[in-house]
Amino acid sequence: MSNAMSRSPESRAARVPGAIIGGPATAALQHMHGRCRLLWLLCCALLMTGCSAVRLGYNHAPDLAYWWLDGYVDFKGDQSERAHEAIDDWFQWHRRVELPVYAGLLARAREQVAAPATAEQACQWFEEAKLRVDVALERALPGAAELVRRLSPKQLAHLEHKYAEINEELVDNYLQPRAEARSRAQLKRALEPIEMVYGRMSSSQRERIAVLAASTPFDPERWIAERHRRQQDTLQTLARLSAEQASVSQAVEALRALAQRSRVSPIDEYRAYQQRLIQFNCGFAAEVHNLTTPDQRRAAAEQLKDWEDDARALAAQAGR
Numbered sequence: 120m121s122n123a124m125s126r127s128p129e130s131r132a133a134r135v136p137g138a139i140i141g142g143p144a145t146a147a148l149q150h151m152h153g154r155c156r157l158l159w160l161l162c163c164a165l166l167m168t169g170c171s172a173v174r175l176g177y178n179h180a181p182d183l184a185y186w187w188l189d190g191y192v193d194f195k196g197d198q199s200e201r202a203h204e205a206i207d208d209w210f211q212w213h214r215r216v217e218l219p220v221y222a223g224l225l226a227r228a229r230e231q232v233a234a235p236a237t238a239e240q241a242c243q244w245f246e247e248a249k250l251r252v253d254v255a256l257e258r259a260l261p262g263a264a265e266l267v268r269r270l271s272p273k274q275l276a277h278l279e280h281k282y283a284e285i286n287e288e289l290v291d292n293y294l295q296p297r298a299e300a301r302s303r304a305q306l307k308r309a310l311e312p313i314e315m316v317y318g319r320m321s322s323s324q325r326e327r328i329a330v331l332a333a334s335t336p337f338d339p340e341r342w343i344a345e346r347h348r349r350q351q352d353t354l355q356t357l358a359r360l361s362a363e364q365a366s367v368s369q370a371v372e373a374l375r376a377l378a379q380r381s382r383v384s385p386i387d388e389y390r391a392y393q394q395r396l397i398q399f400n401c402g403f404a405a406e407v408h409n410l411t412t413p414d415q416r417r418a419a420a421e422q423l424k425d426w427e428d429d430a431r432a433l434a435a436q437a438g439r
Contacts, residue, residue: 173429177214181206192270193277205262211437212258217251218434224251225427232408232419241404245397256378264370268360275358282350286343293339301339306332313407316422317415324410331403336395345389349381 184206188194194202224247231240270278295301309332314320320328356377360370384390411419 173426174433177429177433181210184210191278191281192274195271195274198266198269202266205259205266209259209262213255214434215437217255218430218437220251222427222430222434225423225430229420229423229427232423233413233416236405236408238398238402238405241408242397242401244404245401257375260371260374261367264367264374267357267374268365268367268370270357270361272358272361275354275361278357279350279354282354286347286350289339289343289346293343302329302333305335305337309403316419317411318418327410328407331406334399335403336392336399338392341389341392345384345386348384348386352377352380 181203185199185202188202188206189199228244292304293301295304306329309328310320310325313328356373359365360373363369365373384393
């Protein structure tokens with residue numbers, strides 16, 4: 120696996136192919152709650168780390184997922200065994216059911232990559248990605264519910280402390296004091312997924328992408344504030360489930376509602392901002408694609424084919 124594993128899965132979501140962005144994450148994934156989307160993001164991150172590492176990385180993903188979750192809540196006693204069982208079950212399902220779907224999507228993208236793109240087409244791809252997130256999240260809910268309804272006050276305090284650490288990192292990475300440094304960081308985040316798919320951009324292409332990225336409505340202060348709201352919502356929800364000794368079915372419904380509040384903010388102003396950002400990202404993705412040369416599009420097709428082959432090979436190992 121790439122050294123990106125040392126960062127949170129949220130910072131790696133931007134690497135999903137076709138999801139070229141102006142902000143910190145793809146429009147399709149940006150609104151999912153970090154805790155609930157963990158496993159799906161791990162899969163995408165592993166699938167996007169490069170052909171030579173994909174199959175090995177995916178096969179180790181359950182252990183990595185456990186390691187990441189344990190860093191947040193510090194599993195105790197039989198929680199560890201339950202967490203391993205839930206994660207293993209989810210990955211067995213994902214390998215059998217979702218990887219073939221990913222392979223089909225990658226094949227379709229490969230067929231389309233040679234042609235010009237429109238913002239509407241880009242939005243359709245973002246919706247496809249969002250649907251896969253929703254399906255993966257729904258499948259993860261029962262296992263997650265069994266775990267989170269038993270978290271102790273000490274574990275919730277551990278989670279709150281972990282949130283605080285990550286928030287400090289986000290401030291460092293997204294709220295640089297100097298506007299020039301903030302713009303450079305934003306452009307770097309935009310270029311990484313583009314060049315992962317198409318290869319190196321020319322100087323003139325980079326200049327144009329910089330102009331496009333500079334017009335993003337992405338507001339890091341607003342985004343971080345919304346993350347704080349989601350984190351507090353999560354902590355309150357988990358504390359209530361524990362205090363009320365909720366059943367698994369009650370916890371599933373609570374987590375489903377929490378995920379929905381994270382996808383679609385209850386704050387009207389933020390929902391309007393989300394829509395502006397989604398529309399920008401769709402247009403940005405199309406414009407960047409249309410900047411690319413025939414050679415770059417052929418390189419993109421080859422990269423998509425590599426990922427497709429990896430997804431099919433991993434899916435074929437289901438049940439072994």
